[in-house]
Amino acid sequence: MVTTLEKVDVVTVGVGWGGGIIGAECAKAGLKVIGLERGKSRGTADFSLIHDEFRYAMRYDLMQNLAKETITFRNDRKMRALPMRQMGSFLLGEGLGGSGTHWNGHTWRFLPYDFEIKTLTDEKYGKDKLSSDYLLQDWGVTYDELEPYFDKFEKMAGISGEDKNPFWGKRTSDFPTPPMKKTPILKKFETATSKLGYTPFMLPSANLSEAYTNPDGESLAQCQYCGFCERFGCEYGAKTTAEVTVIPTAQKTGNYDVRFHANVVEVMKTGNKVTGVKYIDTQTGEEFIQPAEVVVLTSYVMNNAKLLMVSGIGEMYDPDTGRGTLGKNYGYQILPGATGFFDEQMNVFMGAGSLGMTIDDLNGDNFDHTDLDFIHGASMSITQTGVRPIASNPLPPDTPVWGSEFKKQSIYNYTRTLSIGGQGASIPHKENFLSLDPNYKDAYGVPLLQLTYNFTEQDRNLHKYLTEKSAAIMKEMGAKTVMPGNPLTNYDIVPYQTTHNTGGTIMGADRDTSVVNTQLQHWDAENLFVVGAGNFAHNGGYNPTGTVGALAYRAAEGIVKYSKNGGSLV
Amino acid sequence: MADDKKGLSRRDFLKTTGVATGALVGGGLIGGLVGYNVKKEGKVAGTKGGGETHEVANNRGLMFFQTMAEFNVLSQAVERIFPEDDLGPGAIGLGVPYFIDNQLAGNYGSNVKEYMQGPFFAGESTQGYQSSLTRAEMFRQGILKMEEEAKKRFDKKFVQLEGSQMDEIITAFQKNEVEMRGVSSEYFFKVLRQATLEGAYADPIYNGNINMEAWRMKDFPGNQMTYLADIESEKFMKYDLKSLSNMEH
Numbered sequence: 001m002v003t004t005l006e007k008v009d010v011v012t013v014g015v016g017w018g019g020g021i022i023g024a025e026c027a028k029a030g031l032k033v034i035g036l037e038r039g040k041s042r043g044t045a046d047f048s049l050i051h052d053e054f055r056y057a058m059r060y061d062l063m064q065n066l067a068k069e070t071i072t073f074r075n076d077r078k079m080r081a082l083p084m085r086q087m088g089s090f091l092l093g094e095g096l097g098g099s100g101t102h103w104n105g106h107t108w109r110f111l112p113y114d115f116e117i118k119t120l121t122d123e124k125y126g127k128d129k130l131s132s133d134y135l136l137q138d139w140g141v142t143y144d145e146l147e148p149y150f151d152k153f154e155k156m157a158g159i160s161g162e163d164k165n166p167f168w169g170k171r172t173s174d175f176p177t178p179p180m181k182k183t184p185i186l187k188k189f190e191t192a193t194s195k196l197g198y199t200p201f202m203l204p205s206a207n208l209s210e211a212y213t214n215p216d217g218e219s220l221a222q223c224q225y226c227g228f229c230e231r232f233g234c235e236y237g238a239k240t241t242a243e244v245t246v247i248p249t250a251q252k253t254g255n256y257d258v259r260f261h262a263n264v265v266e267v268m269k270t271g272n273k274v275t276g277v278k279y280i281d282t283q284t285g286e287e288f289i290q291p292a293e294v295v296v297l298t299s300y301v302m303n304n305a306k307l308l309m310v311s312g313i314g315e316m317y318d319p320d321t322g323r324g325t326l327g328k329n330y331g332y333q334i335l336p337g338a339t340g341f342f343d344e345q346m347n348v349f350m351g352a353g354s355l356g357m358t359i360d361d362l363n364g365d366n367f368d369h370t371d372l373d374f375i376h377g378a379s380m381s382i383t384q385t386g387v388r389p390i391a392s393n394p395l396p397p398d399t400p401v402w403g404s405e406f407k408k409q410s411i412y413n414y415t416r417t418l419s420i421g422g423q424g425a426s427i428p429h430k431e432n433f434l435s436l437d438p439n440y441k442d443a444y445g446v447p448l449l450q451l452t453y454n455f456t457e458q459d460r461n462l463h464k465y466l467t468e469k470s471a472a473i474m475k476e477m478g479a480k481t482v483m484p485g486n487p488l489t490n491y492d493i494v495p496y497q498t499t500h501n502t503g504g505t506i507m508g509a510d511r512d513t514s515v516v517n518t519q520l521q522h523w524d525a526e527n528l529f530v531v532g533a534g535n536f537a538h539n540g541g542y543n544p545t546g547t548v549g550a551l552a553y554r555a556a557e558g559i560v561k562y563s564k565n566g567g568s569l570v
Numbered sequence: 571m572a573d574d575k576k577g578l579s580r581r582d583f584l585k586t587t588g589v590a591t592g593a594l595v596g597g598g599l600i601g602g603l604v605g606y607n608v609k610k611e612g613k614v615a616g617t618k619g620g621g622e623t624h625e626v627a628n629n630r631g632l633m634f635f636q637t638m639a640e641f642n643v644l645s646q647a648v649e650r651i652f653p654e655d656d657l658g659p660g661a662i663g664l665g666v667p668y669f670i671d672n673q674l675a676g677n678y679g680s681n682v683k684e685y686m687q688g689p690f691f692a693g694e695s696t697q698g699y700q701s702s703l704t705r706a707e708m709f710r711q712g713i714l715k716m717e718e719e720a721k722k723r724f725d726k727k728f729v730q731l732e733g734s735q736m737d738e739i740i741t742a743f744q745k746n747e748v749e750m751r752g753v754s755s756e757y758f759f760k761v762l763r764q765a766t767l768e769g770a771y772a773d774p775i776y777n778g779n780i781n782m783e784a785w786r787m788k789d790f791p792g793n794q795m796t797y798l799a800d801i802e803s804e805k806f807m808k809y810d811l812k813s814l815s816n817m818e819h
Contacts, residue, residue: 052814053772066684075694083687088698181802184802224795225798349791389784402650407660408657441687
């Protein structure tokens with residue numbers, strides 16, 4: 001028994017950054033919008049007891065319940081894909097705000113190079129710089145076209161930063177708020193990298209350096225450097241998230257509503273249009289159809305791809321023939337880095353998710369790759385996020401992992417250890433892709449998404465080069481022992497790495513090589529939009545959210561235009 | 571022992587549980603009994619800041635393990651992983667065995683937030699945990715296996731062993747040399763070690779990290795609301811430690 005509800009102008013599947021931005025912009029334009037959120041409502045008031053490493057950082061209290069839905073994983077097509085039974089490598093979100101609730105707040109604009117990576121690489125290094133197994137392609141938009149939307153996202157979010165990076169794209173306006181405080185730990189990095197000839201600058205941050213009211217009238221508080229950002233919500237409303245900005249903005253219009261515990265299982269399509277979505281009320285088990293003039297998929301990378309697959313919308317990517325686009329160009333991130341052990345105690349327990357300094361000298365094509373066996377690179381940062389005692393037990397090389405020597409060393413080094421980390425680009429490869437699992441199902445009987453992924457030669461080379469550079473910086477910072485990151489072997493889904501998954505529903509100028517057009521409108525259904533890091537044709541050397549935000553604002557403008565005129569936006 | 575009538579003394583406890591005192595070694599059981607001493611001076615982690623003492627009857631006890639014999643094996647094993655030393659208490663003194671017991675009785679022990687649908691296949695190490703065993707089942711089996719190894723190697727109970735003999739057994743688990751069903755001993759060791767660290771360093775509201783002693787050793791100040799005034803300090807800062815229980819109103 002399925003209940004069909006009253007039709008709305010726009011329905012978003014998921015209410016995190018994507019759903020919040022689309023919701024706010026469409027509602028402001030007078031469209032009636034419903035956000036379907038599979039999780040529960042939450043906000044600043046729910047985070048007064050948030051300083052709990054065990055509950056939130058170790059037991060993932062804010063995150064997806066894998067008992068209901070997970071993915072399956074294999075390193076390559078010869079391996080049997082098995083469920084990711086426990087959370088590890090990346091932390092999927094659930095509930096209002098999505099994974100944006102427990103982000104750190106690093107807010108980057110991808111480099112101008114990223115959007116035209118194929119053209120620029122071919123021009124400079126020739127067509128054979130990478131083998132044809134790497135599916136490098138331009139995004140179909142340029143940085144200059146996206147700049148106004150980056151600007152809009154940053155102003156909405158109140159981003160704290162300084163325009164001192166010579167390598168990033170030109171900005172039409174300065175950061176809305178000044179950079180965060182430069183701590184002694186950050187200064188160590190600043191001094192060392194300057195000495196080595198690099199150009200350090202304060203990391204653009206969504207943990208705000210001062211109180212701020214955004215153009216929509218939403219107020220954000222000043223960051224208290226409490227050290228509980230990543231994996232936590234902010235009890236001060238000082239970390240910009242969808243639930244303290246765009247969602248209240250949407251609600252104020254009177255045109256917007258969120259329906260909680262609504263797990264979408266299908267996008268309904270007739271001819272070349274979609275008609276709405278089917279969802280299950282997870283509290284009662286009842287099924288509903290929510291008809292809509294426009295459907296926008298704004299859940300995470302994984303679920304956006306899965307919904308298109310189970311709904312039979314678009315052609316599945318086939319790694320044998322290279323045909324099809326859905327699931328293609330899955331990307332992750334390569335994390336070079338180094339750890340240093342110091343003599344003096346430092347206030348490592350203080351901090352904020354985006355409190356850091358970065359160099360971009362080794363990112364994108366900011367350095368010459370002629371004699372290197374890889375393209376792209378990584379932003380290299382030191383961050384002072386607040387290290388916590390369960391997860392942080394730093395051990396110098398050759399220390400036992402338990403017993404009395406372990407206890408002594410882990411306690412001694414807890415306040416005497418720093419790390420430099422790189423967010424390395426991930427270049428798509430023909431064997432890395434998303435598909436549907438033939439065996440395992442979620443709690444609603446829908447197949448699980450299947451991930452086939454391993455690191456490639458390009459990844460290993462990039463990692464090796466930048467790990468050596470990180471170790472040199474750490475040495476210059478005065479560490480008495482420097483421990484470079486281990487060489488990359490096979491991708492392992494167990495240890496936490498990064499929640500910067502990309503691709504699978506990529507954007508582009510050509511329908512033969514992309515799932516959505518440059519307005520994020522589906523090539524096969526003009527009233528279906530797909531928004532998120534799944535649109536990235538490759539993953540760059542930064543955290544994704546700034547670029548997701550810009551793409552979402554640009555898509556929202558397109559959706560409003562589509563609602564008036566219909567048809568293809570490109 | 572003026573408080574004996576209000577609480578349950580160690581001697582009383584030993585009588586009522588029928589544990590033979592002769593079987594005890596080290597400080598193991600004494601430490602393990604911390605929670606059974608329901609005494610007024612047994613101030614636990616719910617201590618209010620600013621010098622105000624928040625008296626809490628410490629009624630901790632077993633929620634998962636059914637016998638003290640199993641619990642004592644667990645206690646000794648985690649104490650070897652995180653031992654008492656000149657820095658301060660070890661796992662037993664911090665209440666870690668109770669923390670683990672209590673966790674095993676709840677969502678963690680039953681893998682409630684994890685995908686536990688079949689079919690189950692061994693898989694590659696890069697694919698992570700693939701067993702149908704819950705953590706509760708794994709711990710129960712692991713503790714039995716430790717006892718079996720003690721019998722096999724030294725013809726003694728695990729809790730009767732010298733520290734170095736316990737270490738030999740724990741190392742055998744770590745090196746995956748002990749055969750377990752449905753799970754590798756190496757994996758059990760990893761989970762046991764991780765649970766020990768969680769119990770030591772989690773907020774005391776979870777029944778480990780008694781009196782925030784583990785935070786004190788590590789110079790982690792706990793639940794401070796703000797570092798805004800000190801974030802630029804060149805000096806290493808120390809604060810009055812605070813538990814989340816300070817937030818109770």
